[in-house]
Amino acid sequence: MTRDQFTENGNLTHHINTNYLNILLKKGAAHHSLDHIDSAKYFYKKLIKSSLENNKVLYLKSKAYNNLSNLFYYYPKGRDYKKAEEYALKAINIKEKLGDKASQAASIASLASIYIEQEQYEKARKFYLKAINLIENNNDLKSLRFKEVFFENLSWAMYNQKNYKAYDYLDKSINLRDSLKDTEIKEILLSIESKHKENLEKQKISLVKNQTTLLKQRKTVTTYLFAAITLLTLVISAVVIYNIRLRQRNLKLKLEQSKLVEKQKIDHLKSEAQVKILNAAIDGKETERKQIAETLHDSVSALLSSANMHLHASKRQFNGEIPIELHKAQEIILEASQKVRDLSHNLVSPVLLKFGLGYAIKDIAKKYSNIELEFHAEITNINRYNQEFEIKLYNVIHELINNILKHSRASNAYIILTDQNNFLSVRIEDDGIGFDCKERNSSRNKGGLGLNQVEARIQMMNGNFLVESRLDEGSKITFSVPVQNNLQTSFVYPTQ
Structure with missing residues (x-):
């Protein structure tokens, strides 16, 4: 070898x-x-x-x-x-x-x-x-x-x-996720644009071919007509002319019919597009709130913080007395930053997005409790659910808590959440002045959704809703909805 x-x-x-x-x-x-x-x-x-x-x-x-x-x-x-x-x-x-x-x-x-x-x-x-x-x-x-x-x-x-x-690290993760989503959306849009251009080119080629064929056909017809005219008598010529006019009339009628069919198709497409736009607007309402909150928190708040840092650095450059306008400008920026943060949290709770419904409800109970009214939260077997499902439930519970704060005059309120047999049950009760259930659309509810509108939202989620209250005996509201188990965990394992 x-x-x-x-x-x-x-x-x-x-x-x-x-x-x-x-x-x-x-x-x-x-x-x-x-x-x-x-x-x-x-x-x-x-x-x-x-x-x-x-x-x-x-x-x-x-x-x-x-x-x-x-x-x-x-x-x-x-x-x-x-x-x-x-x-x-x-x-x-x-x-x-x-x-x-x-x-x-x-x-x-x-x-x-x-x-x-x-x-x-x-x-x-x-x-x-x-x-x-x-x-x-x-x-x-x-x-x-x-x-x-x-x-x-x-x-x-x-x-x-x-x-x-x-x-801070959660913000970094969210920013990266948004950046990756933007990149993916740009790639999709480029792909759609490329396909659209390709289809337009194909349509142009097809149109040119059809026009060429039509011109050839017209030339052939014209040649036959002239040959027939030279060979036939005057009487036959008159008949030929009549037939030509009849054909032209038929072609015009077919063309008008074709235009009418195309117009009907365009109108149908416009109607479908309007329906889709309307559905997208309705389905995207909660998502828009979330996106606005993220923009306020991640962009506007960051800009205000940067402006505050620059002012702070500017103040250090003065050897003597610092102008009062700099102090006032810094105070205004801090106030604006706090208002942006509060507005972001009011639109969508960051605790809800990161840690889920159970933590968000505990956060509400802690935040709204004071020496006059104490909220007690009992959370049993609550997991992470589909994010849209969590946001809808959070908004309903938040509205009912607002009603207690505004109208109940209670000393204690209870928020009880339980996940059992694929149904999430919620009970919200207080020891306040109560109200007449027959008048639950009265002026008492004009500032918020109203219990009837809350009930309608629960029914749209295929749930059950019950209100129990009497004057001077407090109130109790219970409802349950089927769990949407498109699970979103707050902890993600890396892929290889």
Whole structure:
């Protein structure tokens, strides 16, 4: 055997062995997806034991270590956090050798997730920060998506530490998410525009072809007519002329009919478009409130804070007495900033968006309680739900609480939420002056939605609504709605 033949055979063997390891990884992943845990572990460990050493093999081993970590972490029956941590660290070491910072950051974030599950929030925080630092200067789409998830999970860890800087990282996550959405929307619009231009070009080509065909047909008809006119007698010529006029009249009639059909189609399309616009306006009302609140909080508030910082820096430049106008300007900016923050919170509760309905109701009870009226919140088995569903329920409950604040003259009020048998039940009661249920559309409710309108909103959600009240005996309002389980968690695991 020559040296070249030996080298060629060695490369072929190496290639075959690498492909075999790739097959082991795929088999493990297939069993993993079917929850065949023991089989998945067998194939992953068989891959890891391979003695081959190159970048491709190291990459396959890092994926196997990641998947093993997930097996020991996600599945309750065989959960072993130490094993999960051990395999995650091995995956991180390999990816560090390979120099793939984005993939290394994802593995570090997976390790942080393991610490979060063990409620080791400080460790989780440190590892999320380490993952973010690794890809801090990376602006590719994959890294941006990782950073959005890392910031959100870091916010969750810090929130559990009672560190309210968590909101800063939550803002960063939201800003990144919005930026990614804008990028995706721009790509969609470019694609639509490109397809539209392509369709217009096709229509132009088709129109030119039709015109060319029509011209050819007209030329042919004209030639036949002139030939017929030269051959036929005057009588036959008169008949031909009459037939030509009749044809022209028929063509004109068909053209008018075609224009009428096209006009009807256009009118139909306009009507459909108007209906869609109207539906979109109705469905987007809550979303617009949320977007306005985010704009006020993320943009206007940031600009005011920046202006305040510049004024503060300007004041330091004066050696003597600082002009009173600077003090007044800073006070006005601080007041404007507070009003923007209050308006943002009034439009959509940030606690509701991040932590869900249960935390938002507890926040309302705490915020509105005082020495004259105390709110008691009892939350049982409340999870995260579809965000639109949470916003609708929050607005209904908030309106009923406003009625208590304005009209009840109560000393105690109770807000009780329970999730049972896929129905979310709400009871709101107070020990105030009560009211006559027959007059619940009276002037007492003119400032808000009115109980009848609240009831209509609950019925649109396929729920039940009941009001119980008597004068001087307080009031009790109960309703229940079917749960919309399009779950949105406040904690997101990074994807590889």
